[in-house]
Amino acid sequence: MSALNLISLQGLIFSDGWRVPSGGEREVRNPADGSPVGRIGLGDATDVDRACAVAASAQPAWGLGPATRRKQVLLAAADALAEARAEVVATLVAETGSTRGKAEQEVTKSLDELTAAAALTDLPTGELLPHDTPGTLSMARRVPVGVVGVIAPWNAPLLLAMRSVAPALALGNAVVLKPDPKAAVSGGWVIARILEAAGLPTGVLHVVPGGPQTGEALVADPRVPVISFTGSSAAGRRVGAAAGALIKRAVLELGGNNPVLVLDDADLDAAVNNAAWGSFLHQGQICMATGRHLVHESLADAYVERITAKAEALRVGDPADPAVNIGPLISEDQAGRVEKIVDEAVSAGARLVSGGTRNGTFFTPTVLADVDPASLAFTEEIFGPVVAVTPFTDDDHAVALANAGEYGLSAAVHTRDFARGLALAGRIRAGMIHVNGQTINDAAHIPMGGMGGSGNGGRHGGHWNLDEFTHWQWVTASPTAPTYPI
Structure with missing residues (x-):
């Protein structure tokens, strides 16, 4: 056929x-x-x-x-x-x-x-x-x-x-x-x-x-x-x-509001590559999309700089064009919702490093730094091409941020210490966790599902x-x- x-x-x-x-x-x-x-x-x-x-x-x-x-x-x-x-x-x-x-x-x-x-x-x-x-x-x-x-x-x-x-x-x-x-x-x-x-x-x-x-x-x-x-x-x-x-x-x-944890010993380029894929694939309209970028405070500035470069290199346009990386959101209502979340985050003290604009159903790849854990960009499933970066001080702080809120679908941890990554994964409430990977992972033979609100x-x-x-x-x-x- x-x-x-x-x-x-x-x-x-x-x-x-x-x-x-x-x-x-x-x-x-x-x-x-x-x-x-x-x-x-x-x-x-x-x-x-x-x-x-x-x-x-x-x-x-x-x-x-x-x-x-x-x-x-x-x-x-x-x-x-x-x-x-x-x-x-x-x-x-x-x-x-x-x-x-x-x-x-x-x-x-x-x-x-x-x-x-x-x-x-x-x-x-x-x-x-x-x-x-x-x-x-x-x-x-x-x-x-x-x-x-x-x-x-x-x-x-x-x-x-x-x-x-x-x-x-x-x-x-x-x-x-x-x-x-x-x-x-x-x-x-x-x-x-x-x-x-x-x-x-x-x-x-x-x-x-x-x-x-x-x-x-x-x-x-x-x-x-x-x-x-x-x-x-x-x-x-x-x-x-x-x-x-x-x-x-x-x-x-x-739904999911899935965190990636970038520890102080992470391979920064690999973490940025994985996290950008997790946030921007299908304009972020995936339940397993990376919503929260939790980055050790010693790496936060460099992380924001590198993921911003990734975001600004993406081509937005007609998804029928093979060269396009970012297509439209499903509707103008959804694009408007993403815009409101970004604006609210900025009003709450986040820095709009790049993007933040929309044209009809299209929304530019966006990077927010210093996102307050109380803001909608941290607590809500955005379903848009938005990177929300929140720094943390130590592993305990990172776990607390990762487990904040109702969702528990997917998570990722980046570290050069394999044992440390596995130990941290055991403390995160999520149905799927990937050490040195990204949050959008699925296969027909694995147990797919989440915890809590997910x-x-x-x-x-x-x-x-x-x-x-x-x-x-x-x-x-x-x-x-x-x-x-x-």
């Missing part, structure tokens, strides 16, 4: 085949220049109800069928995505403002998610247990949860949807995916098209774009026992509260997916029925 022909899907949703939704449609525009990308269908509560009913009906045959069949479908989907790579990259660039490099990386990682999910079908699915009655078979086995609701964001729409969709399908579940309407083409249509081409049975996957009300309907549906949500911490709290009230499992991968301990990736998308079931079987004294 070399072409997905996405333009042919104008105004439709994928639910028991391609069809016109009840919720109307919406125009998607390129955040760089406002040009139209396409028109997506929007699902409402009626569409969600229908999708969940069909998914619940289709799931048993899919889940009870041969595991090799599920593997074949996922590998065929990977082949379809690889063949359509150029089209998908162009779509990500046009729809989300991704630079070509970021879009290429997102497709590569989505391919990894599909092949890693296919490998889940080969894992053991149960354990033999002892039983008091001789000859009785006693076992614990993993069974599909049934229908998984996936609510995915706009910033890495293909990857962050695929991270849940692929393993949920591999483990025998049906899926109802609600992509963000700002990125429903690359985060919804693409997934539907490649799985459709791969031979996924009709009714097993539904793609229903929509806003908060559509998501609320999906969370509330009684046929959906598990919700996998990726998005802001504020929205995640609402999803978690609603799911908890209904006694549902909620897998929450939320998530509820749910883990995507590798065999950890089994904990999210299957239930344990105890089964006993005896040759004859026992006799009880009653």
Whole structure:
């Protein structure tokens, strides 16, 4: 399948085949220049109800069928995505403002998610247990949860949807995916098209774009026992509260305000290189982006000077141009939010060393020095191309700053002392920590997730997916029925 022909899907949703939704449609525009990308269908509560009913009906045959069949479908989907790579990259660039490099990386990682999910079908699915009655078979086995609701964001729409969709399908579940309407083409249509081409049975996957009300309907549906949500911490709290009230499992991968700690013995050039990548990739619109640059006071001035040189060398413009490093933010509202955070930091005493200006959806790479730990640039997830530098005095001070606030997703430590770095990593509250690395790290086989305001301990990736998308079931079987004294 070399072409997905996405333009042919104008105004439709994928639910028991391609069809016109009840919720109307919406125009998607390129955040760089406002040009139209396409028109997506929007699902409402009626569409969600229908999708969940069909998914619940289709799931048993899919889940009870041969595991090799599920593997074949996922590998065929990977082949379809690889063949359509150029089209998908162009779509990500046009729809989300991704630079070509970021879009290429997102497709590569989505391919990894599909092949890693296919490998889940080969894992053991149960354990033999002892039983008091001789000859009785006693076992614990993993069974599909049934229908998984996936609510995915706009910033890495293909990857962050695929991270849940692929393993949920591999483990025998049906899926109802609600992509963000700002990125429903690359985060919804693409997934539907490649799985459709791969031979996924009709009714097993539904793609229903929509806003908060559509998501609320999906969370509330009684046929959906598990919700996998990726998005802001504020929205995640609402999803978690609603799911908890209904006694549902909620897998929450939320925001982050991720620190890099640059110790007094760090390789400064390496630290700057890693930290700049962590702050500026995809204009900082990544949950694992480096938000806080905690630098030992002896290195702070040199660090600011070098990372400023990095920032000022970046080219801002049309992300379709391979020479561009920084594209637009997703919307003017987001650009305005970043501007307000930067202005507030300066008012609170931070030094604006470079950048700090916006033009529509574009925001210049920005460096703030001497950022007060009480300012929004330190406490909030900025989601923009901003470096916020705060000096520290010693390791204890650095750890206190790193653990300040609610987030606990990712962190990095730079030091020439390997043992010191590992010891410090053990004191930082984060789900992922990289010594002499950077905060944006992900792979299909690792336990992906955060702590505190960054998530509820749910883990995507590798065999950890089994904990999210299957239930344990105890089964006993005896040759004859026992006799009880009653």
